[in-house]
Amino acid sequence: MAISVRVKTVLFSVFNNKLHIYLPGQRLPQGLVAHGISLNKLAMSVIESVAGQAINESYLEQLYTFSHPFEQMMEVDVVYYLLLPAEKISEFYQESWIAADSVSRNISEYGIISYAIQRLRWKVEYTNVVYSLLPREFTLSELQRIYESILGRKLDKRNFRRKILSLGLLRSSGRKRTGLKARPARMFRFRERKPSMVQVF
């Protein structure tokens, strides 16, 4: 009885004001399940091998398990998604990061990808996991742009700031972002870089 179990990973990052997905050769990175290593660990190791570096504090979530029941070969795919801050992806082949809104509808994993995007949207609306798309310090506008990129809609600046600050997830770092041809922005950090439930929107 031949059953092959794979782990597939959907890697998300936000840069250039767009949500991107890592799709080298139009495929999701994957790995074959073997003995002695859990699904979660395998997912992390698939990701670290394509990233070429250790990944910490990035939010990893199991998305869904799909099956392809053929006559002589049962295939099971356990799919994960992971959020990476843009700073970490310098090492990746840049051309393999595809904007989420321009992933070809023809690739076989398109269904998985759409579902992953949907789940990501939900997740950022009721948890703090966006922290794992951002560097340690960031401005409120940068944070707002991350939300806008994921949710696919504009947010009101004043309402956004009031809401985010009222949640008490952030603390001011004291520093300012200077060097731009504009008024310097105050910088913030997440108090905790651990997942927790929060109603953001």
Next chain:
Amino acid sequence: MAISVRVKTVLFSVFNNKLHIYLPGQRLPQGLVAHGISLNKLAMSVIESVAGQAINESYLEQLYTFSHPFEQMMEVDVVYYLLLPAEKISEFYQESWIAADSVSRNISEYGIISYAIQRLRWKVEYTNVVYSLLPREFTLSELQRIYESILGRKLDKRNFRRKILSLGLLRSSGRKRTGLKARPARMFRFRERKPSMVQVF
């Protein structure tokens, strides 16, 4: 390379004003994955074989996939949960239905069960899937008791009714529930017995 893939099912039902789980022999019903049958189909067939009847219109959801990475044998469990109306469970061994709040903390699948309960709570708060815990026709009080049993808290009768009716999910059947030593209650049906997103609470 020996990998065994199982499907496990958490069966939920609400009766006697309590959420119950089907645990014959303190175990979740399960089945072994083989060729030619998808995970979802296998989950349904496990359920139908313990139920001894065909199950329609019951809400089935994939919960999570767990792995047990031993040295010489990799085990993968794909867990589902299903909602059954109390009327359907007459055929089951009644004593195997355990109240959710009195499942022993010592059984090996306790973690899975707690997680399933948590996911069920979430689900009923933002979808209409409770329909699959109820018979075709029911009174508003019966519906309210279902919610109270799952959420584990009392709800205000007037607010509950206003909210539920405002969602437009129900239509009055015209009939009344008589025979009780009390004022007859109007009976309702769900307009659609299909899952859809609705913010209930």
Next chain:
DNA sequence: CCAAAAGTGTTGCGTATACACCCATGG
């Protein structure tokens, strides 16, 4: 001085919550 982005309050509206009494029936 001009362009660019940061920063800041108020108002209206709709939804959630809290709360208590009368009604219809069966026994």
Next chain:
DNA sequence: CCATGGGTGTATACGCAACACTTTTGG
């Protein structure tokens, strides 16, 4: 006539959405 559960309205608090101008910096 009494016990049981069905059925109903209002007032308040709160959160969300809409909306425009001033400030600080770099060039």
